[in-house]
Amino acid sequence: MAGALKKDRATGSANAITADLVAVLVAVTEGEPKIMTIANDGALPSGPFEFAHRSLQTGLRAWVEAQTGHPLGYVEQLYTFADRGRAGDAKSPHSISISYLGLTREDKVGQGFEAHWSGWYEYFPWEDQRAGLPASLAKTLASRLRAWAKSAENTGLQRQRWQRAAITFGLDDREWNEELVLQRYELLYEAGLIPEAVRDGAAATTVIPGKPMTGDHRRILATGIARLRAKIKYRPVVFELMPAEFTLLQLQRSVEALAGRLLHKQNFRRLIEQQQLVEETGAIAADTVGRPAKLFRFRHGVLAERAIAGTKLPLSRT
Amino acid sequence: MAGALKKDRATGSANAITADLVAVLVAVTEGEPKIMTIANDGALPSGPFEFAHRSLQTGLRAWVEAQTGHPLGYVEQLYTFADRGRAGDAKSPHSISISYLGLTREDKVGQGFEAHWSGWYEYFPWEDQRAGLPASLAKTLASRLRAWAKSAENTGLQRQRWQRAAITFGLDDREWNEELVLQRYELLYEAGLIPEAVRDGAAATTVIPGKPMTGDHRRILATGIARLRAKIKYRPVVFELMPAEFTLLQLQRSVEALAGRLLHKQNFRRLIEQQQLVEETGAIAADTVGRPAKLFRFRHGVLAERAIAGTKLPLSRT
DNA sequence: GCCATTTATACTCTCCATGAGTATATCCTG
DNA sequence: CAGGATATACTCATGGAGAGTATAAATGGC
Structure with a gap:
């Protein structure tokens, strides 16, 4: 059945290439979006996809943990790049970059690694329009x-x-x-x-x-930021970046940090509440100026309850 | 600067793999969505990414033209797969599949190729809910x-x-x-x-x-259908699938075919018109039953005029 | 203790997109 | 010319989103 395919397929390793796994690992701390960087802040965590890796994600997790000491939580694939001439030196072997977006919190940083959290607007100053x-x-x-x-x-x-x-x-x-x-x-x-x-x-x-980056890493970072900015609008992914308990203002500041824009406070709260994304913990924020705010937690239930996807088609009922 | 990277990098071809380029090439004919298949309708057009290819897309275009005689127009990347055990035989070499979605029209089919247009609902009968x-x-x-x-x-x-x-x-x-x-x-x-x-x-x-398919091709097809169904809601990609002139009902039927659902006629038209996606050609459809409909064409201008992207954030004006 | 400041929270009001349905126009066929 | 089929024009109700006002509850300075 697949005869027509087989005869076109690679014979031996004539078409062998190498694939790099690259991670855009994001956290938000005190209203600033950060990304994990290595190599003196000039590169994203990355490494080659090896035969030992059971899957792409497995390989990525292995590299990120090895280079940063930080375990990966939420992960999604971004894009696969391969253009030559973008890799830094044009004589590089045929290599592709498979990039991923990871969301986490800045705590639990490993010791003894040359990885750092860098503000992502250092690489894209024009993207911060707050x-x-x-x-x-x-x-x-x-x-x-x-x-x-x-x-x-x-x-x-x-x-x-x-x-x-x-x-x-x-x-x-x-x-x-x-x-x-x-x-x-x-x-x-x-x-x-x-x-x-x-x-x-x-x-x-x-x-x-x-700030520039090695190879096409800043391009990959741009892809990650774009994906995240699009996704926070229709999937509750912000919560991957939040601590277990937070105030609504902290939540808003995080979204603003990612989007690079300011939000309308009252309408933001209405949006969050009507979607039933959060519930009160009963506790109240301490150490604040102004009236203390209620603390909320993410309702993990919503992920199972709803298959969230907005239809924009004028469906018919008949 | 990238020293930390280099020493982790592949040495020689120890981590060499092969990458397959796979195309989900879609057309809509007479209200039915079709995909281009080869190998007796059991596989999608595909082939290895070779050293001679200048980029991934170039390689993909080369393979699709070689196997189907059909030139590729609109193309976007779908996803990169690599899980073993899904490839058919577990002993297969370390290989990844980089998949693409292509949109086109069914005309201009090449002769002498073993490629066919197959209805995509043959592979996913449960997806047709019209x-x-x-x-x-x-x-x-x-x-x-x-x-x-x-x-x-x-x-x-x-x-x-x-x-x-x-x-x-x-x-x-x-x-x-x-x-x-x-x-x-x-x-x-x-x-x-x-x-x-x-x-x-x-x-x-x-x-x-x-109907099943080789390897993970049906999974890739599912990814393509999902992407297309999501995308027609916020980007005017349907027009890539339409002839130069069409009636609003034909347009509606195409969207319905892709979405697998029926739409509300009047509201669909209101939606299209208010977005100024189309303009009248002045001509009128011939050979029809019922009152003849005006013919429209896509306003390519909108692509340049607007950077279409719906915000769902409660932005602030200050 | 009072007041300015800061943040939280509760409402209000308007506008417009969307879902749903009715009414009328224009063609073809028998 | 009736009836079937499609095209096209409106109407109406509802709800969500944008924008703004009003009030509550804390802190710190004087």
Whole structure:
């Protein structure tokens, strides 16, 4: 039956490649999103998929524990990358990167590892819009993007470039869309405005703030942030990042930290409560300014009760 | 800087593996969703990722064109699988499958290829709920699932199994959720109710209707259907599957075919029009019964104009 | 002890998208 | 010309989301 397949298949190891497993491991501490980094904050935890690994996830867990001492909890696959020329050195062997998103808490850090928690906005300063953009960054960013658009050959292409920049970065009175993390990074890469682009051969220009990473790790990080920002809207994944008990404001601050935007307090609470995602513990927060808040815990039951998925189709009842 | 990485990296080809590229290529013809199959309808188009391929997508396009004569248009990555024991023979080399979803139209089929368009509901009969479930299937399915739940060791596990079945299959007066394609397939696999499970070593039981596929191809297909069903709700991807001109009813029938559910006609039209996704061509459909309908075309402009992404967060304006 | 400050919590009000259904128009066929 | 079939235009009720006001309960400074 699969004859047609078999004869096309790899014979021996002519098409053998290596696969790297890469983890975007996220935590939120005191209202700041953090990611686990190694190699002097220049890389994400990663390692090759080996024959000994029973599955991709198993391999990933092994590497992350070995490099960071941190056990992996919630994990989901992100994307598989393989473009050459993005890997740092073009002569690298045929290698692909299979990336994962992991959610956890910052506690229980292992000792004796060269892993650190780094703020993710160090790598993507423009993604933090909670206090608006730092005035300096906002100005340089927009002018650099305009210069890039202008540098296109013809006016058609120029307009096209600017439209793309305006949409992804919310310029020209457009709305900021926090989910377009990857699109923004890709655009900056194409425009040669980040160190990785220069490293990979782009014309050397003045570069925009934001720490670079090895290989395509910052691109993978962008993918992870984008996925997480999209997912918190329709799945209760924030709770993987919260302590067992928390106040509603702490919950809100965490979501705001991830989304990079401020939320409307009253409406946020209404949303959480009507979805019955949390229940009161009975206890009350201590050591606070202002009126003390009730403590809540996540209702794990909801995960089993509902198969949460919003339909946006105008279904018919007949 | 990346020293810590390098010393962990694969040395030589000790960790060399092979990667298969697999395509779920979808078209909709006369209100029926089709997928491109090869090997006597038992496999999806696929082939190994080779050193000559410049990127994963390039490799995929090469294989699909070679095997089906059909050029690939819209493509997006689905998932990367690697579990052993799912591949058919457990002794297979360490191999992973990188899967893609492609959208196209059924026309322009190449000659001299052993590829076919197969209805996707042949592989997933229970996913077509447009006319309700075929009475026979509905009855057997529910009773088999109940038997599987009952076969658990203790009552706790039994209840847990039944709850899972009820949620994924919309039993016990629960709502049917068309997006849970993969969850349903995985459950049937675990329950040993499909041929692939028996092939991989499950206890031989009477099996449920639905054609099997090589390796984990049916699982990949389930992933593709699920992704497409989710995506048509928030991205205008249906148009990749439509001819240049179409009536609103044809469009509705296509969405219904993909979703496996019937839609409310008037509300569907309101939705399409208010989103300004289409514009009239001025022409009118010929060869129809009933009042002839206006023909529409997709407004490609919307893709550039809007960065479509629905926020579900209670944003603050300050 | 009073007051400014800070946070928590409870409501209100408006607008609009969505679900559901009714009414009318326009074609074809016998 | 009736009847069947489809297209298209409205109506109406409901509920969720955006935005804002009002009140409660703590702290610290004076």
